[in-house]
Amino acid sequence: MSYKLKLASNLAPFSRLRDRFVTGGYGEGYAFERQLELLAGLEGLAGVALAWPCQYQDGAALKRTLERYGLALSTTDIDVYTEPCFKNGSLSNPDPQIRRLAIDRAKGAIDAALEAGSADLNLWLGHDGFDYLFQGHYHDAWKWIEEGLQEIADYNDQLPLAVEYKCKEPRAHTYLANVGKALLLVKKIDRPHLGITLDVGHSLAALENPAEAAVLALREGKLQQVHLNDNYRDWDLDLIPGAVNVWDLVEFFYWVLGGGYSGWFNIDVFPYREDGREALQRTVQVCRKCCQMADFLRQQNADQLLRQGQHLEVLRLLWDQVG
Numbered sequence: 001m002s003y004k005l006k007l008a009s010n011l012a013p014f015s016r017l018r019d020r021f022v023t024g025g026y027g028e029g030y031a032f033e034r035q036l037e038l039l040a041g042l043e044g045l046a047g048v049a050l051a052w053p054c055q056y057q058d059g060a061a062l063k064r065t066l067e068r069y070g071l072a073l074s075t076t077d078i079d080v081y082t083e084p085c086f087k088n089g090s091l092s093n094p095d096p097q098i099r100r101l102a103i104d105r106a107k108g109a110i111d112a113a114l115e116a117g118s119a120d121l122n123l124w125l126g127h128d129g130f131d132y133l134f135q136g137h138y139h140d141a142w143k144w145i146e147e148g149l150q151e152i153a154d155y156n157d158q159l160p161l162a163v164e165y166k167c168k169e170p171r172a173h174t175y176l177a178n179v180g181k182a183l184l185l186v187k188k189i190d191r192p193h194l195g196i197t198l199d200v201g202h203s204l205a206a207l208e209n210p211a212e213a214a215v216l217a218l219r220e221g222k223l224q225q226v227h228l229n230d231n232y233r234d235w236d237l238d239l240i241p242g243a244v245n246v247w248d249l250v251e252f253f254y255w256v257l258g259g260g261y262s263g264w265f266n267i268d269v270f271p272y273r274e275d276g277r278e279a280l281q282r283t284v285q286v287c288r289k290c291c292q293m294a295d296f297l298r299q300q301n302a303d304q305l306l307r308q309g310q311h312l313e314v315l316r317l318l319w320d321q322v323g
Helices: 032-040 059-069 096-116 138-155 179-189 200-205 210-219 246-258 276-299 302-307 311-322
Strands: 007-009 047-052 072-078 121-124 161-164 194-199 223-228 265-267
Touching: 007 072, 007 276, 032 059, 032 276, 047 096, 059 072, 059 096, 072 096, 096 121, 096 138, 138 161, 138 179, 161 179, 161 223, 179 194, 179 210, 194 200, 194 210, 200 210, 200 223, 200 246, 210 223, 210 246, 246 276, 265 276, 276 302, 276 311, 302 311
Parallel strands: 007 047, 007 265, 047 072, 072 121, 121 161, 161 194, 194 223, 223 265
Antiparallel strands: none
């Protein structure tokens, strides 16, 4: 296989995994360093995705810890969504003090991530949206999001920064809902180190074609980060990649890796009822297999077939690979 996958994961598979029904968690969970140890012991995973400040505070100390386990810090997630103070939004919050808190939080994350040796930063504006009509002041909200993100981006350009889009949850409607809005925002701010995060599950839930969404971001030079998971296109279930949409995942890898993306693929699965190690092992297996199939299509000159409108021939090639 000519494609090389840089696979990382968050620590959700080794945590308690709570939801609003089982608030105590579906599992016992492990202490932080035990979680790292378990992740490091899985073949095919080389990195970990962590959030600041809820999962680490001291970047230099984290860097030493990760070196002991042979793990890279694939990304630092800026936590502006796990505290009730952000329930009405972070960058779009009507309260200027909360907007300032969110911006300062992001700046603190940048400092810590640089010390920790993080590959980049991820910003998900989870509570920035609305549940009811006439609840949000759309003009002000988008103005504040743009101003806040620009200030964050201008704070330090030494580390790539990606904004992650999602159409819903925890809000009924999220402002940064799809790839078009995300690209419009980062293109308007226009900073070389500012891009987007494409979460495959979020793209599916937004009724997008993840491969097409990725190509749009690649064409603009703005695909900074990728998250891998799956769902039934109705909710962000964070299932194992390929559990539902196999061909979508193959097509996604075909275009993303063929388009020159060389960054991390961050696994974002929440195995509430499955063994976390087994879920990650199956994820590695599925991603490698789908990449092999995408690579095979490249070798069979699928680009030319697509240009000739021979998509049924592409499907024949794929099903022949299944055996």
